Amino acid sequence: MNIRFYNARILTMKEPIEIRNxxxxxxxKEIVYVGDGSDKDEVLRTMGPSYSFERELDCKGNVLMPGFxxxxxxxxxxxxxxxxxxxxxxxxxxQQIFPIEANMGYEEVYQFTKLxxxxxxxxxxxxxxDMYLDxxxxxxxxxxxxxxxxxxxxxNKFGPTLEVMEERYNKFNGVNDxxxxxxxxxxxxxxxxxxxxxxxxxxxxxxxxxxxxGSETKAEVQGCIDRYGMTPTEFCDSLGLFDFGGxxxxxxxxxxxxxxxxxxxxxxxxxxPGSNTKLASGIAPVSLYRKRGIPIAIGTxxxxxxxxxxFFREMFLVTGLAKLRDGDAASxxxxxxxxxxxxxxxxxxxxxxxxxxxxxxKADLIMIDMHQPNMQPIHNIPKNIVYSGSKQNVKLxxxxxxxxYEDGEFxxxxxxxxxxxxxxxxxxxxxVRG
Numbered sequence: 001m002n003i004r005f006y007n008a009r010i011l012t013m014k015e016p017i018e019i020r021n022x023x024x025x026x027x028x029k030e031i032v033y034v035g036d037g038s039d040k041d042e043v044l045r046t047m048g049p050s051y052s053f054e055r056e057l058d059c060k061g062n063v064l065m066p067g068f069x070x071x072x073x074x075x076x077x078x079x080x081x082x083x084x085x086x087x088x089x090x091x092x093x094x095q096q097i098f099p100i101e102a103n104m105g106y107e108e109v110y111q112f113t114k115l116x117x118x119x120x121x122x123x124x125x126x127x128x129x130d131m132y133l134d135x136x137x138x139x140x141x142x143x144x145x146x147x148x149x150x151x152x153x154x155x156n157k158f159g160p161t162l163e164v165m166e167e168r169y170n171k172f173n174g175v176n177d178x179x180x181x182x183x184x185x186x187x188x189x190x191x192x193x194x195x196x197x198x199x200x201x202x203x204x205x206x207x208x209x210x211x212x213x214g215s216e217t218k219a220e221v222q223g224c225i226d227r228y229g230m231t232p233t234e235f236c237d238s239l240g241l242f243d244f245g246g247x248x249x250x251x252x253x254x255x256x257x258x259x260x261x262x263x264x265x266x267x268x269x270x271x272x273p274g275s276n277t278k279l280a281s282g283i284a285p286v287s288l289y290r291k292r293g294i295p296i297a298i299g300t301x302x303x304x305x306x307x308x309x310x311f312f313r314e315m316f317l318v319t320g321l322a323k324l325r326d327g328d329a330a331s332x333x334x335x336x337x338x339x340x341x342x343x344x345x346x347x348x349x350x351x352x353x354x355x356x357x358x359x360x361x362k363a364d365l366i367m368i369d370m371h372q373p374n375m376q377p378i379h380n381i382p383k384n385i386v387y388s389g390s391k392q393n394v395k396l397x398x399x400x401x402x403x404x405y406e407d408g409e410f411x412x413x414x415x416x417x418x419x420x421x422x423x424x425x426x427x428x429x430x431x432v433r434g
Contacts, residue, residue: 001054001401002027008059009370010034011382012357013066013342017335019381024064026363027051029177029401034357062395063368063381066357067126068311069345071270072249072299074132075116076109079423080304083432089217089279097304100432101133108426109134113141115423117412119309120147121405124366124394129270129299129349131184131211135168139179145412148364148399150349152182152211155199156190162198169206178400180350184211184246188224188232193239200240209246209350212236215258216250217281233258242267247348249299251289252282262294268348269294271340273317274308275301286322287331296340297348312393315341315386334386367396 006023012034023040025033033043044051077097084096109132120128127148130138135151142149151172153165160168165183172181183206185191185199203210214232215221224232234257236242242261247268254262262269271284289296298318300309315337322332346355354362370378374388385393397405404411427433 002052003401003403004053004056005059005064005367006037006056007061008367009061009063009381010357011063011065013339014356014358017338017382019063024357024365025053026398026401029363031357031359031361031363031365034359059367060371062370063385064357064365065368065385066342066346066355067364067366067397067399068124068341069297069349069351069354070120070125070128070300070309070311071247071268071297071345071348072272072301073116073128073130073309074302074304075120075128075130075138075309076104076112076132077302077304078115078119079104079108079112079427079430079432080302081307084304085278085307089281090219092279092305100430103430104133106134106137108430109137110141111419111422111426113138114145114412114414114419116303116309117142117145117147118410118416118419119303121397121410121412122394123309123311123391124368124397125309125311126364126366126397126399127346127349127351127354129182129211131186132302135172135181139172139175143176143178144414146178146399146402146404147412148178148351148354148362150180150182150351152184154184154186155195156186157192157195158190162195162202165199166202169202169208182211182246182350183208187213187216187220188235189220193228196236196239196241200243203241203244207244209244210236210241211247211249212241213250214248215253216276218253221253231255231258233261237261237265247297249301250276250281250284252276252284254285259289259292259294262289263292267294268297268344270297270299270348271318272299272301272306272314273321274310274314275305277317277321278307279305283321283325285325286318287326287328290332290336295344295347297345298337298340310391311341312385312389312391315389319386334383337386338382363398363401365398366394369393369395 003026022036129150131152131154242265245266
């Protein structure tokens with residue numbers, strides 16, 4: 001579909017970060033024009049005589065910007081939202097989460113992934129890096145909704161096998177332009193050394209990055225030191241797991257040596273402030289990562305530990321917690337956080353054609369409603385988005401050139417109310433409620 005957005009404030013996220021007034025045109029899946037509109041007739045001529053707009057949308061001064069990239073999540077954990085709260089991480093996992101997950105099959109993962117997609121869209125999230133059960137169910141749900149996704153293997157000592165992991169890696173890459181699949185594992189503490197060595201061999205075979213949970217809690221770090229005499233980052237690196245880059249989810253408790261490894265291996269720190277705050281896991285040293293030149297992306301983590309898939313809350317927590325940790329209100333600028341939420345997230349997820357609003361990039365964008373009291377008066381729009389923006393400001397979410405959410409309505413190929421009803425019945429059947 002060819003769409004013209006005009007009368008817009010455009011935040012391209014290209015350096016230098018600034019707002020420009022003008023137009024943005026989408027042709028099929030790509031952005032084909034970003035400018036002030038003064039050369040509109042000339043550009044239209046170059047598009048050919050058959051080119052025309054199927055929709056022209058007056059933005060009325062609202063902001064167009066790249067969608068947020070959720071660089072770490074477990075989408076179908078919507079099933080357990082607010083079920084297992086106010087518990088320490090170990091008890092939360094072993095007493096509540098793992099027993100429920102043992103009874104989750106294709107249907108549960110499929111339906112609750114779709115539920116998560118709806119929430120992503122209302123939060124302006126246009127891509128998610130999902131590590132969870134049943135990749136086929138996840139792939140089907142995301143594909144049917146038209147949502148961009150990067151799956152990551154969550155292999156651990158309970159399964160699947162290395163052979164299945166490799167099969168999935170080959171199966172889900174290159175199937176369509178919305179989906180990809182990365183090598184990864186749940187965490188050092190849930191994997192035997194031999195398994196991690198096998199993953200390393202696979203990473204070298206495909207020259208592929210590897211992603212994992214790491215250094216989320218002090219107890220996790222100490223446990224690895226007790227087992228191997230090294231931190232989780234050091235141990236995994238000693239096995240060659242990060243020779244082709246990748247990322248660490250959480251990274252709350254890291255050493256200078258860990259940061260050396262991040263820098264040398266090109267690892268991304270994926271901070272998850274909402275989940276880490278709720279589970280009292282710790283505060284990632286965001287400003288220290290930045291000073292070392294380590295790239296940072298942002299994740300929500302799963303909706304059982306967060307409990308929301310809300311990127312506005314995550315952005316505020318990234319900067320707010322960093323300032324509190326450092327005792328310095330200037331330690332982490334909102335503009336840097338906005339880069340983490342968009343450009344850095346896309347790079348971490350290897351979505352190199354979804355980084356900015358530029359000609360040739362995928363049309364993954366959102367419209368921020370400026371006609372709301374929390375966005376007035378207009379002083380500094382990028383900082384306003386981080387410090388006072390909220391999900392109420394997401395007026396439109398487009399992925400791959402298709403509008404999937406606009407003014408409270410979803411266009412994802414399913415009856416939303418029926419989906420809610422289906423999810424509720426699944427919860428009753430599983431005995432999860434209450």
